[in-house]
Amino acid sequence: MKYTLVTVVSLLCVIHGNAQLNFSNTNSTLFHEMDSTVASGKFERITSILVAKDGNVIFENYYNDHHVNSKHNTRSVTKTMATLLTGIAIDKGHITSETDKIFDYLQHKLPAQNPDKRKEAITIEDLLTMSSIVECNDSNRFSRGNEERMYIIEDWAKFYLDLPVYSYPWGPKPKDRPYERAFSYCSAGSALVAEILQSALKSNLADFAVENLLKPLDITDYNLHYTPLGVLNTAGGSEYRSRDLLKLAQLCLNKGQWNGKQLISSAWMEKATTTKLEAYDAEYGYLFWIKNFGKDKKYKSYFMSGNGGNRVLVNPELGLTVVITTTNYGNRNAHDYSDEILNAFIVPAIETLTE
Numbered sequence: 001m002k003y004t005l006v007t008v009v010s011l012l013c014v015i016h017g018n019a020q021l022n023f024s025n026t027n028s029t030l031f032h033e034m035d036s037t038v039a040s041g042k043f044e045r046i047t048s049i050l051v052a053k054d055g056n057v058i059f060e061n062y063y064n065d066h067h068v069n070s071k072h073n074t075r076s077v078t079k080t081m082a083t084l085l086t087g088i089a090i091d092k093g094h095i096t097s098e099t100d101k102i103f104d105y106l107q108h109k110l111p112a113q114n115p116d117k118r119k120e121a122i123t124i125e126d127l128l129t130m131s132s133i134v135e136c137n138d139s140n141r142f143s144r145g146n147e148e149r150m151y152i153i154e155d156w157a158k159f160y161l162d163l164p165v166y167s168y169p170w171g172p173k174p175k176d177r178p179y180e181r182a183f184s185y186c187s188a189g190s191a192l193v194a195e196i197l198q199s200a201l202k203s204n205l206a207d208f209a210v211e212n213l214l215k216p217l218d219i220t221d222y223n224l225h226y227t228p229l230g231v232l233n234t235a236g237g238s239e240y241r242s243r244d245l246l247k248l249a250q251l252c253l254n255k256g257q258w259n260g261k262q263l264i265s266s267a268w269m270e271k272a273t274t275t276k277l278e279a280y281d282a283e284y285g286y287l288f289w290i291k292n293f294g295k296d297k298k299y300k301s302y303f304m305s306g307n308g309g310n311r312v313l314v315n316p317e318l319g320l321t322v323v324i325t326t327t328n329y330g331n332r333n334a335h336d337y338s339d340e341i342l343n344a345f346i347v348p349a350i351e352t353l354t355e
Helices: 032-039 075-091 124-128 156-161 187-201 205-214 242-253 266-272 334-354
Strands: 046-053 056-062 071-073 239-241 277-279 282-284 289-293 299-306 310-315 320-326
Touching (some): 032 046, 032 056, 046 334, 056 242, 075 124, 075 187, 075 205, 075 242, 075 266, 075 299, 124 187, 156 187, 187 205, 289 334, 299 334, 310 334, 320 334
Antiparallel strands (some): 046 056, 046 320, 071 239, 277 282, 282 289, 289 299
């Protein structure tokens, strides 16, 4: 087992919530069972696990030939960058509100196929909650909006805007559901947020992200992915080191604050991580999943999630932030593996530090 960095929190030295992460190393057997189980291969291709409590990193380890400087393609984890960047754009006055109509920023993409007055009412919030009325479903290979059909098209924004209105043949229509929204997992909608932001900024979104989010967090080693037309890809895929993903989690736990500076308004972070609709066996905010984790007692967490079981998770009640990276892409057990790591090992261990 290579590049082992195992640390534990000192209960007498707790960093305040608005401080940066503390990677000071101390020894502990707190996560020994988890570490040996992951190293045994039970969860297949886990590449890293990092755990922090109140800003103190208490576990960090890398597996399957990965190390502290490895950059991970966490797939749809980086969809949530669209949420963070939207909040910053609203804070800076580039966008009025998430309730703005998407066509307010996309006139340069008109005319669209399948014109419909209802499509004109689609908002940024509809994209952030994956509940727009267009027919887009990555879980259905027959969907016109399936992401695999998008990737072979040069203009991803036009791909989304040209989609027809969905008929809701299975289950109740949005007005008859809790929160009056119907969830449909749609990478094209997440990608469209970047097109909207770049249009609102009238400048390059990647540069905006670097200046207003990555630099303040001292994130310097990354690979950004782009659409065929050169717009930052917020459908997912950009690659970051695990420590930098943990910074993003800690920023969220700190309600948008880092080293005493408010990078994203606390009001936006609260809104983004509050349930907006039901999604499969979980709930959903603004490109954040919301679910309970734990063994004997369950704690509500919100997290960024990607193919393979990749997770960047925050639990405010426990002061907990977690990064799990994997290459279990397409593995039907992948998300269950990450759930088990959280339920059986991480949350119970953190509970012992809060008793």
